[in-house]
Amino acid sequence: MRRPRVKICCISSVEEAKLAIEYGASALGLVGHMPSGPGVIEDKLIYQIVRMVPPPISTFLLTSEANSRDIISHYKRVQTSTIQIMDELVNRDYELIRNELPNVKLVQVIHVIDHNSVKEAIEISKYVDAILLDSGNPNLSVKELGGTGRAHNWELNREIIRSIPVPVFLAGGLNEDNVRKAIETVEPFGLDLCSSVRTDGKLDRQKLSDFFKAIDKQS
Numbered sequence: 456m457r458r459p460r461v462k463i464c465c466i467s468s469v470e471e472a473k474l475a476i477e478y479g480a481s482a483l484g485l486v487g488h489m490p491s492g493p494g495v496i497e498d499k500l501i502y503q504i505v506r507m508v509p510p511p512i513s514t515f516l517l518t519s520e521a522n523s524r525d526i527i528s529h530y531k532r533v534q535t536s537t538i539q540i541m542d543e544l545v546n547r548d549y550e551l552i553r554n555e556l557p558n559v560k561l562v563q564v565i566h567v568i569d570h571n572s573v574k575e576a577i578e579i580s581k582y583v584d585a586i587l588l589d590s591g592n593p594n595l596s597v598k599e600l601g602g603t604g605r606a607h608n609w610e611l612n613r614e615i616i617r618s619i620p621v622p623v624f625l626a627g628g629l630n631e632d633n634v635r636k637a638i639e640t641v642e643p644f645g646l647d648l649c650s651s652v653r654t655d656g657k658l659d660r661q662k663l664s665d666f667f668k669a670i671d672k673q674s
Contacts, residue, residue, distance in 0.1 A: 458670065459638060460645035462515065462624060463652065463663075465494025471658045472504050478663040482513035484539065484647065487529060489519045493656070494649060501533040515539045515562065523551040530556060537562055539587060549582035560584040562624070565615070567608060573615050580619035587647060588612050590627035612641045631662070631669040638670070646670075 463475035464484030472483055485501040486494040494517075505514045514535040520526045521542040530538055537560040538552070549561060561583045565576045567590065576586050609625075616623045622644035629637055630651035637646070652662040 459643055462645055462647045464647055465649040467496055469504055469507055472508060474658050476512055479667050482515055484515045484517055486517045498532040505533060505535055513537050517541055521545050523548040526552060527555050562587050564589050567611055573611060576615045577618050580621050585622040587624040587626055609637060609640045631665045634669050635672055
């Protein structure tokens, strides 16, 4: 079984970015303004972090903007390699973003709630470079767009992966104790995590080490 890529999210400083890369992260998640959830930093700091990340490592802007023009404006302030769209895009106007930012990868978050999430992922996979499956709920009065630390239905995740042609990242409640089962059940292209490798909100060397060891552990 292929080893999944690992994206460490909620990076809050240049030092955290370097630490995540040191332990094996192939992508970093940088959180812009959100209605809820952890890891939010200023756009200026996102830009500073992006400038020091070596080219093989992908940088993801997590944006809560839902309008294509607003997403483009947000991106231009930070200049990451990838845009992670956390909410449903108004009118699914991905083409505008593609035309304006042809060299930027687009990842759409699907909040896995029920079988409608499977249909949503299949439809949206036509427009983006990858799908990220998470445990949020954008239908709440205060939108929950990720960072919940909750696992969700991995069987639905597996159904999505088998139904779409683009890579899929798995997020939501992954930790050293369940990651092997997640990999074997879902077989994702990549893993996305935040809280499980932190202590008091700070990236933790030991937890990073334990997580990466768990990925490589043979069952």
